[in-house]
Amino acid sequence: MPLLEVHNLSMRYTTLRGIVKALEGVSFSVNEGETLAVVGETGSGKSTLAKAIVRVLEENAKIVSGEIIFDGVDILKLSEEEFRRNYRWVKIAMVPQGSMNSLNPVLKIMDQMIEPLVLRGISKIDAIKIAGDALESVGLTRDVLTKYPHQLSGGMKQRVIIAMAIQSRPKLVILDEPTSALDVMTQANIMNLLKRLRREFKLSYVFITHDLALASELADKVLVLYAGKVAELGSADLIYTEPKHPYTQGLMSSIPTLREDKKLSFIPGEVPSLINPPSGCRFHPRCPYAMDICRREEPPLITLDNDHKVACWLYSK
Numbered sequence: 001m002p003l004l005e006v007h008n009l010s011m012r013y014t015t016l017r018g019i020v021k022a023l024e025g026v027s028f029s030v031n032e033g034e035t036l037a038v039v040g041e042t043g044s045g046k047s048t049l050a051k052a053i054v055r056v057l058e059e060n061a062k063i064v065s066g067e068i069i070f071d072g073v074d075i076l077k078l079s080e081e082e083f084r085r086n087y088r089w090v091k092i093a094m095v096p097q098g099s100m101n102s103l104n105p106v107l108k109i110m111d112q113m114i115e116p117l118v119l120r121g122i123s124k125i126d127a128i129k130i131a132g133d134a135l136e137s138v139g140l141t142r143d144v145l146t147k148y149p150h151q152l153s154g155g156m157k158q159r160v161i162i163a164m165a166i167q168s169r170p171k172l173v174i175l176d177e178p179t180s181a182l183d184v185m186t187q188a189n190i191m192n193l194l195k196r197l198r199r200e201f202k203l204s205y206v207f208i209t210h211d212l213a214l215a216s217e218l219a220d221k222v223l224v225l226y227a228g229k230v231a232e233l234g235s236a237d238l239i240y241t242e243p244k245h246p247y248t249q250g251l252m253s254s255i256p257t258l259r260e261d262k263k264l265s266f267i268p269g270e271v272p273s274l275i276n277p278p279s280g281c282r283f284h285p286r287c288p289y290a291m292d293i294c295r296r297e298e299p300p301l302i303t304l305d306n307d308h309k310v311a312c313w314l315y316s317k
């Protein structure tokens with residue numbers, strides 16, 4: 001049974017400029033122990049999706065349709081109190097974007113780590129032990145508990161954030177660009193850490209990234225989002241070896257490789273406004289294969305072999 005199933009999720013933001021259609025009919029699932037990479041450019045809806053799963057959406061955001069089933073429970077139907085008590089930071093944790101800068105500079109790491117545990121009724125002594133164990137799991141020593149954030153490097157702060165995410169032994173961790181703003185070496189170390197934690201704690205990940213190359217290090221499955229809609233979904237093997245959607249193909253051809261001397265190309269144009277997205281296929285203004293039907297009608301999500309799904313008229317029979 002899948003651990004997480006998202007069905008037909010649509011979300012809107014109300015802004016002064018109009019209604020932003022941030023997600024439209026997004027569906028996917030994640031099995032236990034599996035990593036789903038959610039890939040797309042800025043403005044594709046990736047972070048909105050992450051926030052929807054942990055129900056930390058801004059006040060102007062509204063889920064207008066869909067279900068998020070976690071471990072058999074539709075978590076959108078739970079009260080905030082029940083979700084906070086049993087799910088957020090308990091069974092579902094998140095490493096938010098830019099999170100290493102979200103540590104409170106005037107509080108010691110210990111106070112920041114034990115707060116959510118104590119709020120759940122765990123004694124302070126037990127919470128300190130749990131936090132110390134979690135720090136050791138991410139390769140830090142327990143004395144980090146006594147430090148202030150400014151006494152730690154960027155990589156150490158990111159490890160603290162990851163320790164906070166796993167200290168309650170969640171089943172699912174949402175990683176929103178977990179290595180952005182880190183240098184290349186630290187990024188590689190954090191990716192290795194995430195792989196080890198997944199194995200040791202049997203974690204499932206939803207790994208949000210704009211970087212298809214980075215996603216390949218962790219992903220079992222890849223969901224490519226474009227302008228709030230699913231462009232392509234399939235096993236990582238298929239997406240990397242046989243990308244079908246012209247947008248995925250464009251992302252792939254912008255990745256440099258050491259093995260082949262390939263010419264890099266970039267997708268022209270930019271992600272459209274989601275207040276007035278283009279008619280038909282939202283990618284058509286940037287697509288080298290756009291046809292008349294692409295400008296008129298939205299392509300359906302077509303299932304190819306091996307449960308590989310693509311939203312593109314090129315594959316319609």
Ligand code: SF4
Nearest residue numbers: 281284287294312313
């Ligand atoms: Fe390009 Fe048309 Fe496919 Fe959209 S539906 S990706 S415009 S070919």
